[in-house]
Amino acid sequence: MANTAAFAGINGLREIRRSPASHLAKAMETGSVPGTVALKEGPFQTMAGVRVDPNSEEGARIASVAGGLPARCGEVGGKEGVSVLWLGPSEFLVVAPEEAHDSLGGDLIGSLTAALGDAPGQVVDLSANRTTFELSGPRARAVLEKGCALDLHPRSFTPGTAVSTEVGNIPVALLKSGEESFRLFPRASFADYLGRWLLDAMREFASPEVP
Amino acid sequence: MLLISCPNCGSRDETEFHYGGQAHVPYPENPNELNDREWAEYLFYRDNTKGTFAERWLHSTGCRQWFNMLRDTVTYDIQAVYPMGAPRPSTAVPAAPESGTASLAADSTTTGTTAPSTSATSTAPGITKSGTTAPEGATK
Ligand SMILES: [Zn+2]
Numbered sequence: 121m122a123n124t125a126a127f128a129g130i131n132g133l134r135e136i137r138r139s140p141a142s143h144l145a146k147a148m149e150t151g152s153v154p155g156t157v158a159l160k161e162g163p164f165q166t167m168a169g170v171r172v173d174p175n176s177e178e179g180a181r182i183a184s185v186a187g188g189l190p191a192r193c194g195e196v197g198g199k200e201g202v203s204v205l206w207l208g209p210s211e212f213l214v215v216a217p218e219e220a221h222d223s224l225g226g227d228l229i230g231s232l233t234a235a236l237g238d239a240p241g242q243v244v245d246l247s248a249n250r251t252t253f254e255l256s257g258p259r260a261r262a263v264l265e266k267g268c269a270l271d272l273h274p275r276s277f278t279p280g281t282a283v284s285t286e287v288g289n290i291p292v293a294l295l296k297s298g299e300e301s302f303r304l305f306p307r308a309s310f311a312d313y314l315g316r317w318l319l320d321a322m323r324e325f326a327s328p329e330v331p
Numbered sequence: 332m333l334l335i336s337c338p339n340c341g342s343r344d345e346t347e348f349h350y351g352g353q354a355h356v357p358y359p360e361n362p363n364e365l366n367d368r369e370w371a372e373y374l375f376y377r378d379n380t381k382g383t384f385a386e387r388w389l390h391s392t393g394c395r396q397w398f399n400m401l402r403d404t405v406t407y408d409i410q411a412v413y414p415m416g417a418p419r420p421s422t423a424v425p426a427a428p429e430s431g432t433a434s435l436a437a438d439s440t441t442t443g444t445t446a447p448s449t450s451a452t453s454t455a456p457g458i459t460k461s462g463t464t465a466p467e468g469a470t471k
Contacts, residue, residue, distance in 0.1 A: 193340045193394065208394040209339060269344040283340070284393050286347055291392040 134224070139164065140251045140311035144319070151319040153326045157259040159318050161311075162252030162303065166221040166228050168214040169244040170204075170236075178239035185235045186214050194281045196295070202228070205282045205293055205305075213246070213293060213305075221247060250293070251311045255318065256301035263321045264294075264302060274299070288317040336412050339394040351387030353377045354399045355419060380404055385419045 141148075141161045152158035172179045174189045183189045187199025190206040197204035197212075201220070205213040220226035232243045255263060261272050267288035271277065282295035290313065293305040306314045333345035359365055359373055378384070384404050389397050401411040401422060411420045 208396055211395065285343070286392050289346070 137164070140308040141253070141315045144312065144315040147319055148315065151322055151326075153257070153259075153322065155257070156325045157255070157257035157263055157322050159315075159322060160254050161315070162254050164218040165247065165252060166216045166218055166226065167246045167250060168229055168232055169246045169249075170212045170214055170232060170241070171210055172212075172236060172239070172241035173210050176239070178236055178241060181235040181237075182232060182241075182243075185231050186212075194283055196280055196282050203282075203295070205284075205295065207284050207293070210241075215305075218247075221245075248308065250305040250307050253304040253306070253311075253314065253318065254297070254301065255304060256298070258300055259322075259325050260300055260302055263318060263325075266321045267317065268294070270294075288314055288321075290314060333407060333409070335388065335400070335409065337390045337393055337396075338398050338412055338414065339396055340390060343390070343393060347390060347392045349389045349391045351389055351397065354385040354387045383410060383422060387415070 139161055145161065148159045148161065152160070170182060170186070172182050174183070174191070179189065183197070186197065186204050187202050188197035189204055189212055190197040193206055195206050197206075198214070201217055203215045205215065207213055214228070214232065216226075216228050218224060220228040222228070222230045229243065229245050236243050264272055264287060268285060270283065270285055277283075277296050279296050279298050282293060284291070284293050286292070287294060287304060287306075290306060290310045292310075292314065295303040295305070297303045304314065334342050335345055335348055336342050337348075356373070356377070359369075362370070365373065381404060383401055385399060385401055387397060388400050389395070397415050399413050399415060399417065399419075400409060401413075401420065402409050410422050413420055
């Protein structure tokens with residue numbers, strides 16, 4: 121059940137909310153190599169962890185709220201402004217813009233909770249669980265390949281797909297958001313580590329290529 | 332590094348998985364009727380197989396699902412991947428011989444006839460494809 125009640129009356133706290141990698145913003149700016157590879161932390165997002173049998177009635181109700189559940193590893197469901205990542209056969213991560221959160225005028229968590237009803241499963245507000253890194257540029261794949269064993273070649277990892285895997289030895293959800301851009305969702309406590317790891321992996325591309 | 336073929340996600344690095352020990356160790360039907368020795372054996376005593384061993388694995392940084400695997404403890408050859416609850420598939424690959432001179436060559440002379448799913452390890456699907464690599468012998 122989503123604990124939305126706890127968010128009532130937090131108005132005013134939103135302004136002092138800091139993202140898990142905010143202290144690296146400057147380093148990401150200077151560490152980015154224009155036209156080669158760029159890294160920045162994305163804005164806050166509303167995220168909900170959903171566990172439901174996708175083939176059940178409640179699964180269908182959740183799917184209609186979220187805009188469709190992905191059927192297998194790699195697929196991303198959702199609709200305009202909502203992405204649903206496949207984490208497991210009955211586990212999904214719903215990602216939407218921050219304004220979709222119930223405490224900010226949206227209704228994503230509440231409507232997912234209502235769609236589940238009393239059926240087996242869970243909808244948990246995980247908006248503060250993970251942060252978002254945007255890695256983009258022609259060498260973005262080369263940076264990731266230093267710490268991710270998956271085949272990230274475009275023929276295998278196409279835009280609009282996502283996998284739960286390891287980057288730099290820590291668990292992340294990795295979304296291919298464009299031809300040359302990736303979105304990484306590390307848990308908040310790993311944000312500092314992964315941010316610094318990526319900056320270190322990007323460093324070589326700031327120097328001229330040695331033939 | 333082992334490349335393990337998760338039934339849900341396809342081929343992934345060993346570091347994404349956790350080992351769950353010997354498979355097919357059922358919880359005692361009537362635990363209260365066990366004496367201390369039998370209880371201790373259920374809890375702590377496991378086979379120390381040299382050769383093909385059925386073991387449990389968890390894809391902990393992927394789909395977080397458990398599955399069973401037949402692995403040769405000598406050669407690390409993964410012979411089958413099958414669902415939890417399914418019976419151990421028969422495999423044509425024999426356990427390593429007692430003599431201790433186990434080699435891939437000795438095994439390979441006896442494979443290729445009725446091995447259920449050596450392909451589970453070698454032709455793992457790409458990450459964008461369906462990852463159903465359960466062996467033919469495995470049933471729900
Ligand atoms: Zn998996």
